[in-house]
Amino acid sequence: MTAAGAGDRRIPVTLLTGFLGAGKTTLLNHLLRQPQAAGSAVLVNELGTVGVDPHLLDPRLLEKVDETLVVLDSGCICCSVQGDLVRALKGLFMRALRREIPAPRRVLVETTGLADPAPVIHTLMAEPFIAGRYRCDGVIAAVDATHALQQLGAHREAVRQVAMADRLLITKCDLADEAGREALKRRLAGLNPAAAQIEVRMGEAGADAFFGCGLYDPAGKVPDVAAWLGEEAVQARQTAHAAPQWRRPGMGARHAAADAAPEAAARRHDEGVASFVLRFDAPLPWFEFSDALGLLLQLHGNRILRIKGLLDVAGDPLPRVVQCVQHTVYPPASLPAWPDQPPFGDHRSRLVFIVRDLPREAVEAMFAPFVGRAAS
Numbered sequence: 001m002t003a004a005g006a007g008d009r010r011i012p013v014t015l016l017t018g019f020l021g022a023g024k025t026t027l028l029n030h031l032l033r034q035p036q037a038a039g040s041a042v043l044v045n046e047l048g049t050v051g052v053d054p055h056l057l058d059p060r061l062l063e064k065v066d067e068t069l070v071v072l073d074s075g076c077i078c079c080s081v082q083g084d085l086v087r088a089l090k091g092l093f094m095r096a097l098r099r100e101i102p103a104p105r106r107v108l109v110e111t112t113g114l115a116d117p118a119p120v121i122h123t124l125m126a127e128p129f130i131a132g133r134y135r136c137d138g139v140i141a142a143v144d145a146t147h148a149l150q151q152l153g154a155h156r157e158a159v160r161q162v163a164m165a166d167r168l169l170i171t172k173c174d175l176a177d178e179a180g181r182e183a184l185k186r187r188l189a190g191l192n193p194a195a196a197q198i199e200v201r202m203g204e205a206g207a208d209a210f211f212g213c214g215l216y217d218p219a220g221k222v223p224d225v226a227a228w229l230g231e232e233a234v235q236a237r238q239t240a241h242a243a244p245q246w247r248r249p250g251m252g253a254r255h256a257a258a259d260a261a262p263e264a265a266a267r268r269h270d271e272g273v274a275s276f277v278l279r280f281d282a283p284l285p286w287f288e289f290s291d292a293l294g295l296l297l298q299l300h301g302n303r304i305l306r307i308k309g310l311l312d313v314a315g316d317p318l319p320r321v322v323q324c325v326q327h328t329v330y331p332p333a334s335l336p337a338w339p340d341q342p343p344f345g346d347h348r349s350r351l352v353f354i355v356r357d358l359p360r361e362a363v364e365a366m367f368a369p370f371v372g373r374a375a376s
C-alpha cells in the first residue's frame, strides 16, 4: 500500500468489484448507512438493457445520494470505460464545480459482475483529466463463499477481480461451512497473498473494510497484475488511434465496445456468456412461477450465472425481487413501491438472465405458460 500524500486533494474512488451475484449491492446498501460514507457519489454499472440494481439500493439511502447516483448502462464498464466511466466522473466533477451538486467526498463505483477491473484501474490512474482529479483509493472484491471456488475455476473475470483487489470481502459466510470457507481462503491467498480477507454476513462490513487502502499499487500483487495494467496502457494507445465499431452478438447491442480496440474487447469476456431479458405481461401466479423457476435451476443451474428482476405477482401490489445464482434462489424480497422510471414504470415483470452456453429458447420454454411477449 502506498499512502496518499496529505496534500493530495483528489477525490478518492473505491472500486467495488466481484463476480455476478457475489453480494456487491448488499454490501453497498450497508456501507451507505455508515457515517463514513456520507457525501459519497455512487456509480452503478449494469450489464443488461434493464437495470435492476439501482432499484435495489435502499430508497432511504438513495434519497441521500440521489443527485449523485449515476447508472452506467451502456455495457460492461470494462468495455465501455472510456465512454461511460470517464464521462460520468467528468460530469460529476463539472456539476460540482458549477455548484449544481455538492462536491462528492468520495466516489463508490459498483462494477458489473463480469467486469475486468484492469481497464477501470488504468483509466483512474492514467486518463489525464480523471487522474488529475480522482485517485483510486482501493479495489474491493466481493467473493461469494458459496460459489467462488467454482467461479474461479470457470471464469477468468473472477480470477482477475480477486488478483487485483486490495481487500477481499468474503460474502455469504452465513451460508458456507467452515471447511468451505477455509478452502476458499487458501485459493484466494494463492491468487492474492497480500489482500486482507474479511468474512462478511448479509453485507455487514464496516466502512473501514472499504476505505483508506492508499494509492493503488500493483507492486504488492502477483506479477500478472502489473502485466494486465501494462496491456491496458498499450490498448489505450491503440484505441486512441482507432475508433472501431465492435459489437459482440452474445452480449447484445448495449454491450458493444464502441470505444475499445476490437481485439482487446473481444478478449475481455467469454464468448459463451450472454445476457437477455424476459418480460411477462400478465401478473404471475407465484407458486406456479416458483415451480418453473425451480425446475429451470435444477436442469440448467450450472449454466445460469445470475437471474435478477422484479416480478408483478398476482394479488400483490408490491414488486417482488427475485435473485438467483446458479442453483441457488435467494429469499425473495418486496420493494416498498414500483419504480417510476422506465422500464419498470409499466409494473410488468422482467427477469434479466446472464447465462453461459444456454440458449434463450431453452429458458423461454420453461416459462412458456407465463410469457406474454418476451422483450430483448
Ligand SMILES: Nc1nc2c(ncn2[C@@H]2O[C@H](COP(=O)(O)OP(=O)(O)OP(=O)(O)O)[C@@H](O)[C@H]2O)c(=O)[nH]1
Binding pocket: 018, 019, 020, 021, 022, 023, 024, 025, 026, 027, 053, 112, 113, 142, 171, 172, 173, 174, 175, 200, 201, 202, 203, 306, 308, 323, 330, 331
Ligand atoms: N444469505 C446471504 N445472502 C446474501 C449475502 N449477501 C448477498 N446475499 C444475497 O445474494 C443475492 C445477490 O446479492 P447482490 O448484493 O444483489 O449481489 P451483486 O453482486 O450486487 O449481484 P450482481 O449485481 O447481479 O452481480 C441477493 O439475493 C442477496 O440478498 C449474505 O451475506 N448472506
